[in-house]
Structures are given as C-alpha cells and as structure tokens.
Amino acid sequence: MNTLDYSIILLGTIIIISYSRSSLLRPQSHGFYRFFAWEIILIQFVLNRVGWFTNAFAWYQMISWILLIGSIIFLILGIREIKKFGHSMTSFEATTHLVRTGIYTYIRHPMYTSLLFLTWGIFFKSPFLLDFLISISASIFLYATSQIEETENIIKFGNDYLDFKKGTKRFIPYIF
Secondary structure (H helix, E strand, C coil): CCHHHHHHHHHHHHHHHHHHHHHHCCCCCHHHHHHHHHHHHHHHHHHHHHHCCCCCCCHHHHHHHHHHHHHHHHHHHHHHHHHHHCCCCCCHHHCCCCCCCHHHHCECCHHHHHHHHHHHHHHCCCCCHHHHHHHHHHHHHHHHHHHHHHHHHHHHHCHHHHHHHHHCECCCCCCC
16 A cells, blocks of 8 residues: 555545544444444445456456446435435435335335445456455455444334335345
C-alpha cells in the first residue's frame, strides 16, 4: 500500500465514522455492525483498486462486473422504494412505514444485498485467498447487521414485520 491508499482509507473512514457516530456508541444496534462491514469493504476496495481493469475479459472480471452492476441495481431499487413509501423526512434509519412494494416484495434488505454484491464484485476483481477472507468477514458483518435490524424492525413494526418476514427472503429473491 502506498500513501494514496492510506489517504483513501483515512478519508473513507472519516466519512463512515461521521455517518455512524451514534451507532458506534450503541454496540447492540445494527449500525454498529454495519460500520465494520463498510470499513472492511473500503479496505477491500483500496487493496484491489489496481486490478479493476487488468485482464478485462477474464472469467473472474466478468463475474465481478455482473456483481457490481447487480449491486447498483439493488441499491437503486431499495432507495427508490424507501424514499417513495418509507415516509421519512430525515433518513433511511427513520423510516416510519414498513415498505412492502417493489424490490421489498421479494427481499427484506436490498441495500445490504447491494453491499454483499459489492463485496463479492470487488473480490472477483482480484480473487486471492486474502480477498476471499476479507469478503467472508464483510459478509458476516452484513448478515449480523441484518439480523439485528430485523429485531429492531419487529420492535418497531410488530406483527406486520413478522408477516413480512414470512413472505420474503433476506437477501436474494426466492433463494436466501
């Protein structure tokens, strides 16, 4: 790693901390675990950034681009539905209505799916053992984040959320 890499990580960490500061004081919140997932993804991106356009047509690059495009699609679909039907004037965290339309008809966590696809898309840019372990770590933190958020949503939305869980998958439509 060089000075630019460290600078990117430092700047990214400052941004992530500024967004996550209240969550970092509450280790029982989903935002606490999400912070670590974001940090791991940031580090993974910096470690792999030089290989993004090397061997552009290799099989692993093709898988990577499919996952990265999927990441963007899940993010856009999730944000669109939350903004349209979540009834929050401040942030995604302050959603006051359970969103059950669009992508949320199929999965409960499209934005975490986006981060999972991003993680594995970055992995396939330069698939080595260290990158695999980093991707597994980020995936574990994202799964933990989703579990804690679901507990919070049961408290917030009650039986509506329990019914929502029965009819949807966590991350991947019809699969998981």
